[in-house]
Amino acid sequence: MADGWDARQYLKFEDERTRPPRDLLAQVPLASPRRVYDLGCGPGNSTELLIARYPQAEVIGLDSSPDMLDQARKRLPGRPFEEGDLASWSPPAGTDLLFANAVFQWVPRHVEALQRLLAALPGGGCLAVQMPDNTREPALELMREVAQSGPWITALAAALAQRGDLPTPSGYYDLLRPHCARLDIWHSIYNHVMAGAQGIVEWFRGSALRPFLDPLSKDERERFVAEYTAKISSAYPPCYDDKVLLRFPRLFIVAVR
Numbered sequence: 276m277a278d279g280w281d282a283r284q285y286l287k288f289e290d291e292r293t294r295p296p297r298d299l300l301a302q303v304p305l306a307s308p309r310r311v312y313d314l315g316c317g318p319g320n321s322t323e324l325l326i327a328r329y330p331q332a333e334v335i336g337l338d339s340s341p342d343m344l345d346q347a348r349k350r351l352p353g354r355p356f357e358e359g360d361l362a363s364w365s366p367p368a369g370t371d372l373l374f375a376n377a378v379f380q381w382v383p384r385h386v387e388a389l390q391r392l393l394a395a396l397p398g399g400g401c402l403a404v405q406m407p408d409n410t411r412e413p414a415l416e417l418m419r420e421v422a423q424s425g426p427w428i429t430a431l432a433a434a435l436a437q438r439g440d441l442p443t444p445s446g447y448y449d450l451l452r453p454h455c456a457r458l459d460i461w462h463s464i465y466n467h468v469m470a471g472a473q474g475i476v477e478w479f480r481g482s483a484l485r486p487f488l489d490p491l492s493k494d495e496r497e498r499f500v501a502e503y504t505a506k507i508s509s510a511y512p513p514c515y516d517d518k519v520l521l522r523f524p525r526l527f528i529v530a531v532r
């Protein structure tokens with residue numbers, strides 16, 4: 276796919292990937308929103324949760340990836356899905372809930388985007404966001420290590436610059452609290468059970484590895500993945516049943532305007 280997103284690869288771990296949006300939605304305090312947007316809806320797994328929770332609402336999925344939108348339309352026929360870029364998108368009037376699971380980590384200057392979206396909500400409207408806060412975890416550090424130590428370093432300059440560390444909870448509080456009446460920020464650390472180092476590599480092929488693999492030739496990609504897998508094997512030791520635990524910290528924000 277032109278934009279690098281691959282819905283099938285992403286959904287190999289659907290149960291694990293859908294748990295954070297369930298946990299986020301559980302804290303959304305709205306009883307009957309009129310219009311709900313699922314921002315970065317991906318293949319529709321998070322959209323499905325919103326439809327189940329708010330059957331009376333107009334629930335719309337928005338994503339920048341045509342491949343993800345195709346999958347979402349197949350999964351939820353007859354439901355509205357729109358192509359758009361969150362770097363500049365604003366909600367239409369009458370939107371009460373903006374739900375964004377695992378997308379704003381990809382949006383440049385995402386705090387400004389969150390401030391802009393909050394300002395566009397009516398009083399009582401809600402912005403609910405979850406982002407991986409895992410840039411210091413071995414899985415991501417090792418990705419950067421392999422990128423920096425191979426012949427591909429120039430080709431991967433953009434990937435290396437793409438995702439910086441998230442601000443701290445108090446950083447987000449100071450930046451968002453002036454724009455809302457109530458703000459709840461928390462972390463959850465998941466420990467996903469993976470089938471060995473290979474499982475961890477497969478997980479990240481559907482997300483954080485994409486920008487590192489997309490610019491490479493087929494041979495380079497194979498070499499990159501082999502080096503990365505070897506490093507992951509040392510960093511994530513097997514449990515008694517040969518499974519490995521992928522420690523995965525995530526940051527949650529629920530802001531009510």
Ligand SMILES: C[S@@+](CC[C@H](N)C(=O)[O-])C[C@H]1O[C@@H](n2cnc3c(N)ncnc32)[C@H](O)[C@@H]1O
Nearest residue numbers: 315316317321338339340343360361376377378
């Ligand atoms: C990790 S998936 C999240 C899918 C789903 N929300 C979930 O809960 O599993 C991230 C999605 O964000 C989309 N995305 C990335 N950057 C975006 C942007 N600037 N504007 C809109 N969507 C974007 C990607 O196409 C992808 O479908």
